[in-house]
Amino acid sequence: MAAVSEKPKQKRIAIIGGGLVGSLNAIYFAKRGFKVDLYESRKDPRSQEFVQGRSINLALSVRGIESLKAVGAHGPMVEGGIPMYARMIHPRNGKKYAIPYGKKDQCILSVERRKMNEHLLTVAETYVNVDHHFEHKLVHTDLENGRVTCSWDDTKVEINADLIVGCDGAYSTIRKEMMRKPRFDYSQTYIPHGYKELRLRPTQDGQFAIEVNYLHIWPRNTFMLIALPNQDRSFTCTLFFPFEQFDMLTNREEVIKFFSREFPDFKDLMGEEYLVEEFFKNPTGPMVSIKCKPYHVKDKAVIMGDAAHAMVPFYGQGMNCGFEDCLVLDGLVEKHNNNIGAALADYSRTRNPDAEAICDLAMYNYIEMRSSVNSTLFLAKKKLYSFLNSLMPKTIIPLYTMVTFSRIPYHIVIERDKFQEKVGKKICERN
Numbered sequence: 001m002a003a004v005s006e007k008p009k010q011k012r013i014a015i016i017g018g019g020l021v022g023s024l025n026a027i028y029f030a031k032r033g034f035k036v037d038l039y040e041s042r043k044d045p046r047s048q049e050f051v052q053g054r055s056i057n058l059a060l061s062v063r064g065i066e067s068l069k070a071v072g073a074h075g076p077m078v079e080g081g082i083p084m085y086a087r088m089i090h091p092r093n094g095k096k097y098a099i100p101y102g103k104k105d106q107c108i109l110s111v112e113r114r115k116m117n118e119h120l121l122t123v124a125e126t127y128v129n130v131d132h133h134f135e136h137k138l139v140h141t142d143l144e145n146g147r148v149t150c151s152w153d154d155t156k157v158e159i160n161a162d163l164i165v166g167c168d169g170a171y172s173t174i175r176k177e178m179m180r181k182p183r184f185d186y187s188q189t190y191i192p193h194g195y196k197e198l199r200l201r202p203t204q205d206g207q208f209a210i211e212v213n214y215l216h217i218w219p220r221n222t223f224m225l226i227a228l229p230n231q232d233r234s235f236t237c238t239l240f241f242p243f244e245q246f247d248m249l250t251n252r253e254e255v256i257k258f259f260s261r262e263f264p265d266f267k268d269l270m271g272e273e274y275l276v277e278e279f280f281k282n283p284t285g286p287m288v289s290i291k292c293k294p295y296h297v298k299d300k301a302v303i304m305g306d307a308a309h310a311m312v313p314f315y316g317q318g319m320n321c322g323f324e325d326c327l328v329l330d331g332l333v334e335k336h337n338n339n340i341g342a343a344l345a346d347y348s349r350t351r352n353p354d355a356e357a358i359c360d361l362a363m364y365n366y367i368e369m370r371s372s373v374n375s376t377l378f379l380a381k382k383k384l385y386s387f388l389n390s391l392m393p394k395t396i397i398p399l400y401t402m403v404t405f406s407r408i409p410y411h412i413v414i415e416r417d418k419f420q421e422k423v424g425k426k427i428c429e430r431n
Helices: 020-031 064-071 075-080 111-124 173-178 252-262 263-268 271-283 319-333 340-370 376-391 399-404 410-430
Strands: 012-018 037-039 058-060 082-084 086-089 097-100 108-111 130-134 137-142 146-154 155-160 163-168 184-188 193-200 216-221 224-229 234-242 290-295 302-303
Touching: 012 020, 020 037, 020 111, 020 130, 020 163, 020 319, 058 111, 058 319, 064 075, 064 319, 075 108, 075 111, 075 184, 082 224, 086 271, 108 111, 111 130, 137 173, 163 173, 193 263, 193 271, 252 263, 252 271, 290 340, 302 340, 319 340, 340 410, 399 410
Parallel strands: 012 037, 012 163, 037 130, 086 216, 163 302
Antiparallel strands: 058 108, 082 108, 086 097, 137 146, 146 155, 184 290, 193 234, 216 224, 224 234
16 A cells, blocks of 8 residues: 655744734745744734834835735835935025936835835735734744744743744844854944934825925935825925934924024924924934844744844835845745755855945945035036946946845945946046
């Protein structure tokens, strides 16, 4: 009698963190047929009127869009995103001007963090092999053996998994456990600036208060204000400002004086009373850049997104890079025929250089956004590279275009940009 072969056991994936990267990861693993359990310490955002936490608007670009498309999760977010074709610069003198991001048809999409998260959670729930577990706070990990313990309603929940995926953000508990192991490299840098959000309401007749298809920037060399459009015709505005100067704005008069001096047009758009209300209602948050490696522990655990590579938000690549993490890992799981251990080792080796590169680029772009955009030399350089790109589209590609409108690996972007700088310098010297 022929032996009956047993069906292979379905691998269980425990994802810690139900934010953007965690919820997209749930979809990727579910499509591969794994049993996915997603654990999130907060309540289900879809059941909440107000959700605490970051709400800096997100700029969805090619890397993020392609990662969503790979699992069919792009539709509503791409269709509902507001296209931004250029930066709209607001100098002190009030004479606005636009700096296009790329070619006429190239744009980034302004999307709301909460809507993106809720959309991905809902898509993940359409898979019968996905279960969400909200209000489950991670309290203990044993990564070597694929075990975690969560606290839920005063009850300890013991979880055994074939793979633990840490998507628990910049202050990751999973990463902290990895840091206990030998030969784990880690560094973090807090920048001296904090951020505070302000909401610019629609006009009285329900229209956008400023031009809609732009990312608005009020650059002031050592600090800046930005504004991104929302579907309800408001703008999410963010003031990036040194902490020591935030600490000096302690009362209504000082806030009004500051905005009257630095952002008079914005103050008029907001109205003094509402501006003061928003300023003191919303907290001031810190920004940190984190690098670490390796990203995995044997074939049992991996960290992704901000848990592996938190970055400052000035290149608009935090979400896009995190989403691309999911796409890259999925490709490696395919490459290694579902051999998780081989895929994780390959992922740590190949993804880390790209993650560290975009962390560095994000730091660089803060200087560009708050200061360089005011420079005549900067504007001339952008025009030069756009012209060279039109002549040699495969040889000369502007830095921003490579980062935002391509999937060229981030570390290759930096290498290519250094080469292009040399080419541009030689052309200028000849002329």
